[in-house]
Amino acid sequence: MYRKQVRRRRAVLLLLVVASLTLLSLYFREGDGGPMHRMQRGVAAVLGPFAEGADRALKPARDLVNWFDETFEARGENESLQEEVTDLRDQLAEAQTKAAAAGELGRLAELTGGGLVPPGREAVSARVVGRSPTVWYSTVTIDKGSSAGVRVDDPVIAADGLAGKITATTQGTAQVTLITDPQSSVTGRVLPEGAIGVVEPNVGDPEDLFLNFVQSGEEIAEGQNVVTAGFTGGSLESLFPPGIPIGRVTDASLEEQQAYQRVQMRAYADLRDMQFVQVLAETRGDG
Amino acid sequence: MILTPQMWARMVALVLVTALLQVTFFARVEVFGTSPDGAVLIVMALGLLGGSVSGAVTGFSVGLLVDCLLMQTLGAFAAALMAVGYVAGRYRESVGRPTRGAIPLLGAGFTLLGTLAFVAIQVGTGIDADVSALVIRDAVVKTILGALLALPLFVLVKLVIRPAIVEDRPGGRRPVAPRTADSRG
Numbered sequence: 001m002y003r004k005q006v007r008r009r010r011a012v013l014l015l016l017v018v019a020s021l022t023l024l025s026l027y028f029r030e031g032d033g034g035p036m037h038r039m040q041r042g043v044a045a046v047l048g049p050f051a052e053g054a055d056r057a058l059k060p061a062r063d064l065v066n067w068f069d070e071t072f073e074a075r076g077e078n079e080s081l082q083e084e085v086t087d088l089r090d091q092l093a094e095a096q097t098k099a100a101a102a103g104e105l106g107r108l109a110e111l112t113g114g115g116l117v118p119p120g121r122e123a124v125s126a127r128v129v130g131r132s133p134t135v136w137y138s139t140v141t142i143d144k145g146s147s148a149g150v151r152v153d154d155p156v157i158a159a160d161g162l163a164g165k166i167t168a169t170t171q172g173t174a175q176v177t178l179i180t181d182p183q184s185s186v187t188g189r190v191l192p193e194g195a196i197g198v199v200e201p202n203v204g205d206p207e208d209l210f211l212n213f214v215q216s217g218e219e220i221a222e223g224q225n226v227v228t229a230g231f232t233g234g235s236l237e238s239l240f241p242p243g244i245p246i247g248r249v250t251d252a253s254l255e256e257q258q259a260y261q262r263v264q265m266r267a268y269a270d271l272r273d274m275q276f277v278q279v280l281a282e283t284r285g286d287g
Numbered sequence: 288m289i290l291t292p293q294m295w296a297r298m299v300a301l302v303l304v305t306a307l308l309q310v311t312f313f314a315r316v317e318v319f320g321t322s323p324d325g326a327v328l329i330v331m332a333l334g335l336l337g338g339s340v341s342g343a344v345t346g347f348s349v350g351l352l353v354d355c356l357l358m359q360t361l362g363a364f365a366a367a368l369m370a371v372g373y374v375a376g377r378y379r380e381s382v383g384r385p386t387r388g389a390i391p392l393l394g395a396g397f398t399l400l401g402t403l404a405f406v407a408i409q410v411g412t413g414i415d416a417d418v419s420a421l422v423i424r425d426a427v428v429k430t431i432l433g434a435l436l437a438l439p440l441f442v443l444v445k446l447v448i449r450p451a452i453v454e455d456r457p458g459g460r461r462p463v464a465p466r467t468a469d470s471r472g
Contacts, residue, residue: 204425
């Protein structure tokens, strides 16, 4: 009897380990349209409404826990100041973008109509209904999907700045990979000089980012704004429109010996605590 | 565990609710800069109450649902939570059901195990970005939160699956000692 139990236990364990490894390897090997991805999207589509319902039902409980945490960190009293700073920062980013009208950034801003939403796109508001429970994935699930016009690679903006991009959709939900995810990289431009680099995450740190591959000759100072570069070149076009605030430079120690600088920055968007986002989706009817 | 059709229904509901709670509640509350890992603690409780097979199967199921709900690498959470459920079940089978005093310690230990299992899977599948030292702080705070939440979640899970627990049935086996009739048959 005991031996039978042990054999059964080992068989179940072996089966589950093989299942996990098979899922992992198949998932990595196949494309987005593969059977594993399709099955995952199917399950997500079925459970999406339940997740949305649970999200709404649990909001008061979540708010209560978060209130205690925020009170502990004395964040509540800073809210009005933070709003003011956010407004001023957006105005500054806009003003600096316009001031660089002679430069490439200004020209790009003119091309997109001077606003953050480029022609042919519209802002689709969505509620965050789920979040990855580990720092190793920075993804959130939102309650708008392909039926609302949301497509893979659409940029996503939070209240204070760039949040990330859409990486998977179902009919009623979509996965947003945040700029703090290990897979994320965004071309950023430092204002007002215009130095360009690649914004990459510092895994495990929900606020700090790195601006990598900045030419070592560029002078960058603490406090400067970093916005999306939104380059266009031939058939290549950045996923992100230009001028979306990403973060503020917090440390720009120059390392002369290296061909590229690495600049430390802090994201504007509160990516851990956001409730709503806007997806810059293609305008419906434009195909 | 004695699994009647009603108990199966309860287990399926528990798995579903755990996955939904993990994604919509536990992962979205912030306590000291991180969020508690409720799914790990619920799977641990299932393993401690039901044994290694129940723990591994429910852990795998909860993890797979979380992977699907978040549309991220399929099998990653499933493998991490399966490891937690299996080891918790083996603890019960070799040491016996834990005392109330031991549950917070086990909660901390299994939260750490879950985090390490997930890191191992993540490193195994490749990571291209810089890794901040804050991941250590995150793991430590998660472990402390795991210790604090372990007992209430254990009691909650026990209430849900109580009819299926052999030791809690009239005439059931109690107490479970290491390598007694329970483990040797």
